[in-house]
Structures are given as C-alpha cells and as structure tokens.
Amino acid sequence: MSWAGKILRVNLTAGTVTSEPLNMEWAKAYLGSRGLATKYLTSEIDPKVDPLSPENKIIWATGPLTGTMASTGGRYTVVTKGPLTGAIACSNSGGYWGAELKMAGWDMVIFEGKSAKPVYLYINDDVAELRDAGHLWGQSVWKTEEMLKTSLQDPLLRVSSIGKSGEVGVLYAAVVNDLHRAAGRSGVGTVMGSKNLKAIAVRGTKGVGNVRDPKAFMAAAKAAKKVLADNAVTGQGLPTYGTQVLMNVINEIGGLPTRNHRDVQFEGAKDISAEAMATPRATDGKKHLVTNQACFGCTIACGRISKIDESHFSVANKPEYWGASGGLEYEAAWALGAANGVNDLEALQFANLICNEEGMDPISFGATIGAVMELYEMGVLTKEQIGIEAPFGSAKALCELAVMTAKGEGFGKEIGLGSKRLTAKYGHPDLSMSVKGQEFPAYDGRVIQGIGLAYATSNRGACHLRGYTIASEVLGIPVKTEPSESAGKPELVKAFQDATAAFDSAGICIFTSFAWTLADVAPQVQAACGEEFTMEHLNHIGERIWNMEREFNNAAGFTKADDNLPKRLMTEAAKTGPGKGTVSKLGEMLPKYYEVRGWDTEGRPTADTKARLGL
Structure with missing residues (x-):
C-alpha cells in the first residue's frame, strides 16, 4: 500500500x-x-x-x-x-x-x-x-x-x-x-x-517504496500521463499560458467580476492577461513571463515564473524584487486587478510577490481591497483613515496596502480582517462579496449560474476549487452546459464537488480533472494501495467527505441561511456582455441541490444519507 x-x-x-x-x-x-x-x-x-x-x-x-x-x-x-x-x-x-x-x-x-x-x-x-x-x-x-x-x-x-x-x-x-x-x-x-x-x-530520503503493485501502477500512471499530454487544456493551454489563459476568455463571456462585482467585464483585462505577460514590454523590450514551472511529478507545468520591470514605481528602489519569482496565476491576477479596476501588470506582480513573501491569500486580500475602494468612492472611508487615496484603479494604493496588510500596520490591520468584518464595521455589510466570510474567486455567479451555486454551498466558504463548474459551463469539459441556465446545475455542482473531494484526497492536482475522470484515477489508486478502488468507489468516498465536512459546519452553527450569495448578485443584474440583465437564480437551485444531496429542507444530511455513506 x-x-x-x-x-x-x-x-x-x-x-x-x-x-x-x-x-x-x-x-x-x-x-x-x-x-x-x-x-x-x-x-x-x-x-x-x-x-x-x-x-x-x-x-x-x-x-x-x-x-x-x-x-x-x-x-x-x-x-x-x-x-x-x-x-x-x-x-x-x-x-x-x-x-x-x-x-x-x-x-x-x-x-x-x-x-x-x-x-x-x-x-x-x-x-x-x-x-x-x-x-x-x-x-x-x-x-x-x-x-x-x-x-x-x-x-x-x-x-x-x-x-x-x-x-x-x-x-x-x-x-x-x-x-x-x-x-x-x-x-x-x-x-x-x-x-x-x-x-x-x-x-525525506526513503522514497515511496511500498506501492502495492508496481507494474500495474507504472502502466496506469503512464496511460494517465498520455491522456494529459493529448488534452488541449493540460497538454497545451496550461503549459503555454498557465491559468491566466482564462482572463480574456472569462472577460469575453461577461463573467469577470470587476470593481467589487459592480461590473462583469473589465476594460483593462487584456493588459493583465496571459497574452500580455508573454508580450515584450514597451519599457525594456523584455517579457514579464520568464518561463513556466512544474510542481513535483507534474507533467502539466502551469506555474509561472515572472520578472518585474525594474523601473516600475513599486520596485524602483527595491532590488530584492528584481529577480525572477513566482508569477501571476489567474485568480490572483483577477483579485489584484479586475476586482479593483487596476490594469497595471507590474503593480499586480508586486502585490503578488508581497503575498508570496509574507504568506497572504491574494484572493481574499484583493477582493477586500475591492470593498475598501468602493467604500472610499462612496465617501464612507477617507484618505485620513486609510492613509492613502484609494479609488478604483489605483495601482499605487494596491501596492502600498499590500505591504501594510502583510505587516499588520496602519489601516492594513483592518484589511487583514477580510471584507466581511471590514464592511460590517463601516456599516455596509452588503459590500462584502463573500460566502461564509470567504471572498469570491474570479467568476461572476450571476452570469455563470452553476458557479454561483457552488460558491453558496462550498463547505469552506466561496471557492472555485470545491466544484469547478467553469470546466463545463465555459470550457465544455466533460460536457458543455449553458452558463445562464439554472436547470441541471444542482446535479452538475454535486457531481463536481464529490469528484473534486476524491481527487484532492488522492494527493493529486485538481487540474488533472480537465483531462481525467475518476476512471483515470481509480487504476492508479488501486495499484498503489492494493485495495479495490473503482470509479464508483472513489465517487462514493468523495460524497462521504463532502457530507462529513457539511456535518462539521452544521455542528459549528452554520445553517441554511449561510448557503447564500451577497444581495448584489441576487438583485443587481449584470450590466454588459452575453449575460446582461441576469441575476443569480440561487433561490430556485438551492432546494433542488439539497434534494439531490439527500439532505432535508434545512440543508442537513438525512439519517438515510448518513447511513448510506457510513457516517
């Protein structure tokens, strides 16, 4: 094993x-x-x-x-x-x-x-x-x-x-x-x-020498690697452009949350996209992107290594940031960029470096800055309180607030609380774009219905990696579903959530699921562990994990009321793009989702469901 x-x-x-x-x-x-x-x-x-x-x-x-x-x-x-x-x-x-x-x-x-x-x-x-x-x-x-x-x-x-x-x-x-x-x-x-x-x-110098059936495992791993190599996303798109390949794609379908979700398209998206990262700069003729990089054992290599423009204001007197380092992924580029209306690629890279250097989630940080900038533009927060002018689009504010927040200095202490606590403190809780207190990632839940339901029901708060329905709704993997349609989305979300729990628990990257199904994972797990792990068995394990997490949250005090989206997504329609005029249809999807999950009308796993899953 x-x-x-x-x-x-x-x-x-x-x-x-x-x-x-x-x-x-x-x-x-x-x-x-x-x-x-x-x-x-x-x-x-x-x-x-x-x-x-x-x-x-x-x-x-x-x-x-x-x-x-x-x-x-x-x-x-x-x-x-x-x-x-x-x-x-x-x-x-x-x-x-x-x-x-x-x-x-x-x-x-x-x-x-x-x-x-x-x-x-x-x-x-x-x-x-x-x-x-x-x-x-x-x-x-x-x-x-x-x-x-x-x-x-x-x-x-x-x-x-x-x-x-x-x-x-x-x-x-x-x-x-x-x-x-x-x-x-x-x-x-x-x-x-x-x-x-x-x-x-x-x-560690021991290696993993206890794979149960080495011959079968090597054959299964080799076959699965070929599936990744032959796939357009895992074999070409992610190695070439990384997750940042999504910036222009999501913007074009009108699903790119902009300026704290006031808008769904960002006019500066092309300036902070994967294509921009790979294009020589006007200032020095060098590319922002240096190379791609892989994690241990990875045949996809979606990671980015980037080099900041040394003349940029953020690093002009900071040579420690001039070397090549971890580059922008899509979620970080969105949160630091479109979420705040900032289209300065170098400023995004600097803020991202600060997040890496001091260990801070760029999604929650960037999305919280979006709320701060909206409160600033409303006059609720002032320059005196923040310590700097902070309108939407200010690259300078983004960079300075990143350093202040990471160090817990000045107004950075408030930003470090996250958008839910910050907006509540200043009297505008509806301006926190979060679920269960965790900020949204880079997809609009009005225009892409399934991801809105996935955010609302995610056990760890708003998250795209607990059920990435974007694969189906935008990229057509494994089947294409219409983003604006709510019918069928409860079933889709459950399927993605359960499968993802199995992928995560096996110890592999969720990006493999662009090409693999559990049918590709099962023979690898089975040969490695020496136990019977069929596709159905893995799916059952994923469902068991999801319900265990749900039970913990329920016991911690979460209720049906927490499976919700901000008022903005429920009442303010998308203003532009293919999804113009739409709001989230969460109200009609959630009861069906509970039913599909085998939960009662309050979102609690029933005795039958728990018995079936061995909980």
Whole structure:
C-alpha cells in the first residue's frame, strides 16, 4: 500500500513529538489528504472551538498518490477550523513539500495545543523534533526558508512556513512552501501563527517504496500521463499560458467580476492577461513571463515564473524584487486587478510577490481591497483613515496596502480582517462579496449560474476549487452546459464537488480533472494501495467527505441561511456582455441541490444519507 502508515502527533503545549500508526480503516474510507485529515480533525475537536485557541488543531496531510510517479503527485493539504469563516478549512498546495514528507515516511502531521514561544518542527526521515524559532519569528517566508537551509546545512530541505501576515493575525494568512506554492485560503497560516509555529522543515530520503503493485501502477500512471499530454487544456493551454489563459476568455463571456462585482467585464483585462505577460514590454523590450514551472511529478507545468520591470514605481528602489519569482496565476491576477479596476501588470506582480513573501491569500486580500475602494468612492472611508487615496484603479494604493496588510500596520490591520468584518464595521455589510466570510474567486455567479451555486454551498466558504463548474459551463469539459441556465446545475455542482473531494484526497492536482475522470484515477489508486478502488468507489468516498465536512459546519452553527450569495448578485443584474440583465437564480437551485444531496429542507444530511455513506 502506498500509505506510509505512520503519523506524527505534535503537542506544542507539552513540546512532545510522538509517532502513531495511521488508522487504516479510516484511510480506506477517506483515502488520504483532505478526506483523511478532515476525519481526524472532526473526530478530535469541538466544532464550536475558537479557531485561534490552543484547543483547535491543524493538520498537514498527504494522499496515497503523493510522492509517487503519478502525474501531479506532489500535493498536500492543511486542514483546521478556519479563522476567516469559522467553518472547516482545508487548503491545498503543490510544489515539493508534500512529496518530501511522504518520502520521510509520514502520511500526516497533527499539531495540537500552543507553544509558549516560537518553534519549528524539523523532520529528517524517522527523526522529528521541535526546535527554537525565535530567530525566525518576524522573518518572511523567503528568508525563513533560506535561513533554515543554511543553518541545517541542507540545500535540499523542503520548508512549509508562515510569513509576517500569519504572525500578526491577518485572517487569511497562507502556509507557503517552495517560495511561491501555497495552501492559500481560509486562514490556515493564521492558525499556524496563533500556535507560535513558524515552519515545518522536512528532509525525506526513503522514497515511496511500498506501492502495492508496481507494474500495474507504472502502466496506469503512464496511460494517465498520455491522456494529459493529448488534452488541449493540460497538454497545451496550461503549459503555454498557465491559468491566466482564462482572463480574456472569462472577460469575453461577461463573467469577470470587476470593481467589487459592480461590473462583469473589465476594460483593462487584456493588459493583465496571459497574452500580455508573454508580450515584450514597451519599457525594456523584455517579457514579464520568464518561463513556466512544474510542481513535483507534474507533467502539466502551469506555474509561472515572472520578472518585474525594474523601473516600475513599486520596485524602483527595491532590488530584492528584481529577480525572477513566482508569477501571476489567474485568480490572483483577477483579485489584484479586475476586482479593483487596476490594469497595471507590474503593480499586480508586486502585490503578488508581497503575498508570496509574507504568506497572504491574494484572493481574499484583493477582493477586500475591492470593498475598501468602493467604500472610499462612496465617501464612507477617507484618505485620513486609510492613509492613502484609494479609488478604483489605483495601482499605487494596491501596492502600498499590500505591504501594510502583510505587516499588520496602519489601516492594513483592518484589511487583514477580510471584507466581511471590514464592511460590517463601516456599516455596509452588503459590500462584502463573500460566502461564509470567504471572498469570491474570479467568476461572476450571476452570469455563470452553476458557479454561483457552488460558491453558496462550498463547505469552506466561496471557492472555485470545491466544484469547478467553469470546466463545463465555459470550457465544455466533460460536457458543455449553458452558463445562464439554472436547470441541471444542482446535479452538475454535486457531481463536481464529490469528484473534486476524491481527487484532492488522492494527493493529486485538481487540474488533472480537465483531462481525467475518476476512471483515470481509480487504476492508479488501486495499484498503489492494493485495495479495490473503482470509479464508483472513489465517487462514493468523495460524497462521504463532502457530507462529513457539511456535518462539521452544521455542528459549528452554520445553517441554511449561510448557503447564500451577497444581495448584489441576487438583485443587481449584470450590466454588459452575453449575460446582461441576469441575476443569480440561487433561490430556485438551492432546494433542488439539497434534494439531490439527500439532505432535508434545512440543508442537513438525512439519517438515510448518513447511513448510506457510513457516517
């Protein structure tokens, strides 16, 4: 079996690190990563716990395919109760850290309690110990990684850490590994900071040598890689343009939320698109995009490495930002750009670098800036309060507020609360474009009906990665559905949500699902684990995971009322584009969704559903 069969339990209060066997019964029922870690978390904490109290726990987890030769098998997840939402938080990251943990012989690390002083966990194969991190506290993610590699004299060390934003309590702080890969959403980094845990440094030399049927696994992995290579999205579009290929596409269909969702098309979209990143600049003749990059074991390579224009105002006297570094992905480019009406590509890149460097979710940060700029234009917030002029379209404000927020300085403290708390504080809660307190990603839920329903019902708050119906509604994968139609969307959303939970829990990237179905994943999991994992079985596991997350949220105090969208999407029609005149039809989709899910009219899984799923 390709589970390592061992987990580390770290009690930060007592300063102890102990090894325990993985619960194999749970592993077979929940697979790994997202599913298995959530099972452990929900079994061990009170759903009503304060997310930032020592009683909350936080878990790093790999899946059975993590560290293997399955394409994209480098993923890991961080699971906790999230401070931004108060709901289950599960954030996924790529890069190399997850594979390294697995190769050190561990499936999962569970942290409980709170350290009296800053610490980091050092793992070198079977040896694991807590060490003093006083010298690392206050350092950025980038500096933390550099200092650990130097002090431990190991350039091959892999580090998962927080920057200043996690230390100062920004409610959407991220956990970052490999400099610019992040478990980015819901404030998992904030929980890490609240426990005085700065980093986990891992070195694994064991490999993943326990794949049950190596010959069958190699054949299944090879066949699946061919499917990715032959697909237009995973074989051509993502390697060439990255996720940023979507900027112009979504803008053209009128689904690009602009200026805090007041508009659905951005006149500056072409200036911040993938095509713009790949075009030589007028200033220096160099391209913004340097190259693409792959995570561990990935044959897609959608990552961007970019270089900022050294003459740009944001970095004019900051040579530390002149080198090539993690470039803009679509969601970040949208949140930092269109959401605020900013079409300055270099300013977006600078703000993105700050988010990477100090460990901050660019989606929640950028979307919160959108709310701030709207409040500023309404006269509710003033230059004196913010410390800077902040109208829509201000690249200068975007850059300065990114630094202030990441460091928890000035008005940045308010922005670090997220848009739900900020807009409520200033008397305009309707201006928070969020669900359950988590800000929307880059698709308009009025114009694209399915994604609106997916946002409203997502267990971790507004999210595109819990059921990416854009694949079907915009890209026609696996079948084309009409974005403006609400009929059939409850079934579509459920199917995407369940399948995604299985992909996440296997330890692979959700981008493979542009080409793969669970029929491509099943033979790989089956050969790796030596258990019977059919397509139907994996789908059943995905559904079980979704309902487990829902049960936790219900117990935490969430109700049907939280499966909602902001008033703007329900009452203010899209002004331009193919979807002009439309609002979200959530009211007619939600009851049907509950029915399809096997929940009662209040959104609670019925006894029959729980029995069928073994919950």
